[in-house]
Amino acid sequence: MKITDAKVIVTCPGRNFVTLKIITDEGVYGIGDATLNGRELAVASYLQEHLVPCLIGRDPHQIEDIWQYFYRGAYWRRGPVTMTAIAAVDTALWDIKAKIAGLPLYQLLGGKSRSGVMVYGHANGRDIEETSDEVAKYLEMGYKAIRAQAGVPGLASTYGVSKDKLFYEPADANLPSENAWSTAKYLDSAPHLFEKLRERFGFGPHFLHDVHHRLTPIEAARLGKAFEPYRLFWMEDATPAENQEGFRLIRKHTTTPLAVGEVFNTIYDCQTLIAEQLIDYIRTTVVHAGGITHLRRIFDFASLYHVRSGCHGATDLSPICMGASLHLGIAIPNFGVQEYMRHTKETDDVFPHAYSFRDGCLYPGETPGHGVDIDEALAAKFPYSRAYLPVNRLEDGSMWNW
Ligand code: CS2
Numbered sequence: 001m002k003i004t005d006a007k008v009i010v011t012c013p014g015r016n017f018v019t020l021k022i023i024t025d026e027g028v029y030g031i032g033d034a035t036l037n038g039r040e041l042a043v044a045s046y047l048q049e050h051l052v053p054c055l056i057g058r059d060p061h062q063i064e065d066i067w068q069y070f071y072r073g074a075y076w077r078r079g080p081v082t083m084t085a086i087a088a089v090d091t092a093l094w095d096i097k098a099k100i101a102g103l104p105l106y107q108l109l110g111g112k113s114r115s116g117v118m119v120y121g122h123a124n125g126r127d128i129e130e131t132s133d134e135v136a137k138y139l140e141m142g143y144k145a146i147r148a149q150a151g152v153p154g155l156a157s158t159y160g161v162s163k164d165k166l167f168y169e170p171a172d173a174n175l176p177s178e179n180a181w182s183t184a185k186y187l188d189s190a191p192h193l194f195e196k197l198r199e200r201f202g203f204g205p206h207f208l209h210d211v212h213h214r215l216t217p218i219e220a221a222r223l224g225k226a227f228e229p230y231r232l233f234w235m236e237d238a239t240p241a242e243n244q245e246g247f248r249l250i251r252k253h254t255t256t257p258l259a260v261g262e263v264f265n266t267i268y269d270c271q272t273l274i275a276e277q278l279i280d281y282i283r284t285t286v287v288h289a290g291g292i293t294h295l296r297r298i299f300d301f302a303s304l305y306h307v308r309s310g311c312h313g314a315t316d317l318s319p320i321c322m323g324a325s326l327h328l329g330i331a332i333p334n335f336g337v338q339e340y341m342r343h344t345k346e347t348d349d350v351f352p353h354a355y356s357f358r359d360g361c362l363y364p365g366e367t368p369g370h371g372v373d374i375d376e377a378l379a380a381k382f383p384y385s386r387a388y389l390p391v392n393r394l395e396d397g398s399m400w401n402w
């Protein structure tokens, strides 16, 4: 069996997505997500110019060897653009292999370890009251785990708070919009959100919170401590993790579980975090961390240290990534939770998929492969439209982490 063609498809059904479609001489094809929010065309070009020419003529069954060829074989390793491109190839090859076997992908990954994949939704509001009402709606929809974010008094805009509740989309402008940030104001307000949520909803639901890289380790330690009475499922991205050792300090001071890793792209980005048990959940995902092959390696490594999965699942990860992630999530022993931000109808129409939501869980479905397809004719009706993530400044104008 041979790969005869590989196409890079860029489409914007409400937001930009990049998809790789690998076609074989037996007519079977597979697709992989290659979307890197705000840097879409860099990955499209990396695929088109550098990976696709090396794919033609290869045996699509040799997934591990092809992965190593593009990772180890290239002198320039790692980085989000490279690893997203490799992920797309890898995901498409697993899709092909499972389709040829006539099995849903999870069967090739060891079969089901659980009946469904618990997901968390996003409740957000301009203030605590509005967020609390949003939480109530998610509970009504059957969610067992909910991420809660609220506007910070005194700040014009806050990460995670959007006008459109169900489809939060941070890449909101064709040049980066600017947010203002005050750590002091945030640290004073965030714990009250969870105090109020526990008062209203009790300790049944799981609550999660995303700090979005805004704090220093000692500030994060203080927040983790303040959250303790409200027993969060996790505190996410408390501090930027280029400096993995920074988490030692947070860990020393709080029992609030820690999650990190949505921007990581290899196992080396979380090696210290996992081996020193500095985190509880690793958020690496199929599309940005080298595909199913590499993500499974990360999760296996994590399983040795009581670290569980908590895959990133924002709207900028396409339904293909979600489908693949669910197959992995239902199979691995150390699954934790899966993020699930709903895609718009336009997006779902371009990417018909077998997965479905029921009672707070997603189910990958039984379609051979990862169960997600692309309607190319429909995709062609939505041309690329440049969109950036915002940037963030402190109130005095200093550049800060968004
Ligand atoms: C996020 C995302 O889902 C999350 O936890 O941190 O909203 C993130 O900001 C976007 O995926 C960036 O592309």
Ligand code: MG
Pocket (backbone or CB within 6 Å): 210, 212, 236, 237, 262
């Ligand atoms: Mg996040």
